[in-house]
Amino acid sequence: MSASFTLRRVLDCPPEVAWRLVTDPDQMNRWSTARIDLAEPGPGDRPDTAGALRVVTLPDGKRKLREVVEFAQMPREFRYRVYDGGPLLISHRGVQTFTPVDGNRTELTWHVSMRLVAAPLATVLCRVIRKQVGDSLDLLAGLAAGASFDDPLPTTSPVGTSSTAPTFDGLLADAHESLAAQRALADELAADDDPKQWFARVYQYVTEEMIAAAQDPSALGLEHPDWVLALIPTFHDYYERNLTAYRTGGDVEPAWATAWSTAESSDPKRPHLPVMKGLLYGVSAHIDADLPRALVEVQQEHFPGHDLREFRPDYLRLAPVFTAASDRLLADLPRSHKPWWTPVASKIHPQFRDSMLGRVGYDVGRHRVKTFAKAVAALQDSPAAA
Known part of the structure; x- marks a missing residue:
């Protein structure tokens, strides 16, 4: 191949x-x-x-x-x-x-x-x-032959040197604490046969895959596994707060309200549609609403001496995490809850299946790229950058 x-x-x-x-x-x-x-x-x-x-x-x-x-x-x-x-x-x-x-x-x-x-x-x-x-x-x-430039190259690549992040072990412990909370939420929703369980479960799977990638950085070629771990508790807080608010009648951000209410809707003739739409709206809430501010928050709190763009290669290297989490969720879903073509597309290659999902629903890869650019712009426009 x-x-x-x-x-x-x-x-x-x-x-x-x-x-x-x-x-x-x-x-x-x-x-x-x-x-x-x-x-x-x-x-x-x-x-x-x-x-x-x-x-x-x-x-x-x-x-x-x-x-x-x-x-x-x-x-x-x-x-x-x-x-x-x-x-x-x-x-x-x-x-x-x-x-x-x-x-x-x-x-x-x-x-x-x-x-x-x-x-x-x-x-x-x-x-x-x-x-x-x-x-x-x-x-x-x-x-x-004969080419020349007036401005010389920098003597070194511009990279940051300071970090206030906890040790790797401390970051790993915090990530596992978030994972335990996510797993408990998914188990609780599954026990109640609550349709929100499917997004809760895939969220748990994403966190598990991120932790595994950070613990074995060579698998995906990660350069900054500490940065990957630092993200997990930050965006977990947004997710858990909104899910808890929805379940208790509190204030829920619009993107999450749409995700949860869609997951709870029903379509007897096409039972997979509310599940798939709820999942896609949940992914959208995470990527479009939560992830930009999580990137900014982690950068300002733990890596203020760095340019966020230093971490973009690792951010993009994490793409297989979402494919692996999708594989695991599709294995869990009842046959009636997934589109008929997903097993066929997965046999070609999981990436082909994800591309098809992007065409008919939400393109995770393209939105993740836009999200990162949004966070970079936010940091450049912040008073601290002035």
Whole structure:
């Protein structure tokens, strides 16, 4: 299911110049056969720092790949990953290294690996992209000779150094406390045969998967597992407060009121609809309403010396957490409570199923990206940032 290639070119310019030509979308569009647009800058408002987002429009002009910069060591190594490439693309990663040679020249090595839902598709796509990248690098080699820039690269990537977060063990204990409360709520609702149990259960599953990811950061490639753990109690507080208020007749925020009331509705002919709609409205309440303020709160309270955009790669790396939680919930749901096509789509690949759910209901991936940008904007507009 995977395919890869490695290409090399020797560029007639020093690594600092090669870096700019290869990592700045404005410069890339001088030689790339695919159009590159900066969607969101990374720390330092730069296009070449970890956390920046790019949109790649393939040469046919129809298909787009959305990339996140995952690692940047100027001017030595640059890594990026496609976080949204359509329902058939499972993974697509690129690593570019810049090695000084012959005094004032640079050997650029570009390694690309990808996985699709079917191995033949991966092989075909890899061949196509290899040719496109090769053609682009030939154009780059011609442009590099004599290239120069007036503004030098920063000596180091702009990253924060201070944190007021508790120790990892303390954060883990707090996360487990939130998980215990979520599990108790889901069990209580299930015992009462309350339809709100399904969202409560998937919320519990998401927390379990997040804790597991933080405890084994290599599984998803997490760089900041402490930040992942710090989020859990914060957004749990919003969730638990609104659920408790709804059950006791208190003040409930509109997004959560919609989720809970929809879950409690009925449709005898299509019993899965209220369940699915209630779940999607609950996910929307969590992502659109709770998550932006949770991101801001955790940043201000525990990581004030950092730029939130430093954590965007980890935020996007957590996407499999939601797929795993969906798998577990679908296994729990009665057959009458899930759309007929979900087992078929899951057999192709869980990512394909999630993409289908996004098309007919709520696109978790796209909304999570918007939510993070909303939190970044809120922090930039806050008095502390002025």
